[in-house]
Amino acid sequence: MLVRNRWMILSVSMVAQVASVSAMFGVPVVLPQLREAFGVTTAQAGILAGLPSFGLLLTLLMWGVVIDRAGERVTMALSLLLTAGALGLLWTASELWSVAAVMLLVGAVGGPVNAASGRLVLTWFEQSERGLAMGIRQSALPLGVGLAALVLPRAADAWGFVGSMLLPGALALVAFPLVLAMASAPEKGSSRERAAKPEEAAPAPATPTSRPESPYRRWTIWRVHGVSMLLGVPQVTLMVYTVIYLVQEQGWSPPAAGAVVAAAQVPGAAGRLLLGAWSDRTGNRMRPVRWLAVVSGITLVLLTLLPNAWGWSAVPLVLLCLVLTMWHNGLTFLSVAEIAGTAWAGRALAVQNWLQAVSTTLTPVLMAAVITLAGLPAVFAVGAVFSALAAAVVPVRAKGLGSGQEGGATGQ
Template sequence: MLVRNRWVVLSIGMVAQVAGVSAIFGIPVVLPSLREDFGVSTAQAGILAGLPSFGLLLTLLLWGVVIDRVGERTTMVISLVSTTVTLALLWVAPGLWGVAAILTLLGAVGGPVNAASGRLVLTWFSVEERGLAMGIRQSGLPLGVGLAALVLPRAAEAWGFVGAMSLPGILALLAVPLVAAVPASPPRPPATMTDRGPTREGLEASSETETGSPYRRWPIWRVHGVSMLLGVPQITLMTYAALYLVQEQGWSPPAAGVMVAVAQVPGAVGRLVLGAVSDRDGERMRPVRLLAIVATVALLLLTLLPASLPWSALVLLPLCLVLTMWHNGLTFTSVAEIAGTSWAGRALAVQNWLQAVSTTLTPLLMAVVITFAGLPWVFAVSALFAAAAVAVVPVGRRNGRGNV
């Protein structure tokens, strides 16, 4: 039986996103196992962790067209099944190069879940609820990372890297019947007249399909740019936080995984809170600027203080993890609202694609930083990108579609 309650649909989209995230972004939390199983250096392991993002780059724009043509449900089912099959191929991978190819394929097939579940929010929720709804949906990222951080390091100790990565594949497969229960399209009020004029929902539906390409205007490009810039510190923390605790602070891999997992809770809650606040205030991007400023300062402190005050890493590392997570729901909501329903699939795919550029290039950049300056300095370089985002954030008059 198909589900028709928008909050249930949102929950299903979130489950699908958690499954996809735990597959693609679960790799960094088992980097110590990956490094040991395949005999690679820290820098090389970081590059391998970035290969799913390279796979995203190859296919996300095409997936955006598919989402707008065939709908969210079909696209997510195809992606989840393909994710399960791809992770199963790790068991027969012919050595390190085979693993590298499979990790790239993982990103190529797993990418559309994020954009498709974002389009669900736009089509099922009104503008007054979208910030909260997108915040809930975007909490799937920290929840997926948190789940992976709790489960995968211990699984890797018992079964190795390949065995641990089978678990996200099973989760993706379990999500398939839930996604299949979502209707192909939501019940939507027609853009017709009432006795007092056009309905609010009708006007919204009409405006979103008649504005043409959002890429003829600058605001959406600036939101994309902010997401790319803030993606660098976010991916840096996601990739190297556990490894930093193991290598620089002497933690065990499971203990480091717990620390990363615990940080995901306020990361998820913050996205919900900021989304709800943005619904009330109509300010989607102004909070993003403040987050970028605070993150810049925190990342610089994380670079410098632990050398003389080792305990400070226990405060600053989870703080930076949390701060770098909070912007995603706001930027995704802003992109979706600027694009409208007719362009949302493509625009959110572009958003994911450009973030994947950051995700792919960040480990390469940080590998150079680690080689010449050491692991702690990846946080200083990340701070430079957060500072650049402050200048790019579009903040202007409120217009009912985000503060852009």
């Protein structure tokens, strides 16, 4: 029996994304067990933890073409099956090079779930509902990270590194039949009409009679990509350096500092829902992103300066910055999908994820140089500069950036 209710389909896509996220980004929370299992140094373990992201960079653009050609359901199901199989290969890994190969493979096969599930929002939801729907779907990222941080370290203590990483594989296998049970994306008709007639089978995706125009011939989509990359710098900076900042500069213990990062995940996820709903009411996806960039930049400047005079301000400002820098992802992701339209959404969302991965990879390198030259608190000031640049780049002139499933877009 196929699942045709759009909210159930959204729920299934979230389960699939949590499985993918925990597989790709679960390694950092079990680095001690990884070191013990394979006798590697901390630096080597850190490199292994980053290999899934590198694998993602290698294959994500190709997966975007597969999504547009084969559809979301087939692509997500294939990715989940391959992810579970790749993690299962850890049982055979006995040398450092073999573990590295498996981690690279996990990233290479696990990337398309995020882009494909984003395309589902475009095809199943009305434009007036997409902001909330995408916010819900995007909350799977912090929830997946939080779940991994909560479950995997304990599992690794009990079963070792390999045993713990089989849990994301098991979740991927659970999500696999659920994804296959989803109905194909409807060709036409509103989402409310589909919900009102659940007994009718959803038609197969439309075959375009003419080749749709590439959205990359317009500057708007490039500007949204640029905003995402720019805002990714303060986001990654906070995620990477918050714990060491609280320990080194504020005298906190590592567990207490880690609890601050964990505490930020829930409001971080909730904010994506609230901003998505706001964009549905106003009809503008990117104007809230501009305000968010401005407020985040100001808060980052305060975090750079105020703790020198008032030490008590560090923790609330760090927590606020952590939360604010998480909120933009849902709106920028949805804007790219709406500008591209269904014919190009898979490729466009793959490009979006790929560029964000580039930003994620390069930010620690940049900030390492900043710390060497100016000290740790200076990374927040640099993050504020990138927030200001993002505010200047945001395209907000049009009331609605996309025209939904028809794939047109206007606005500068």
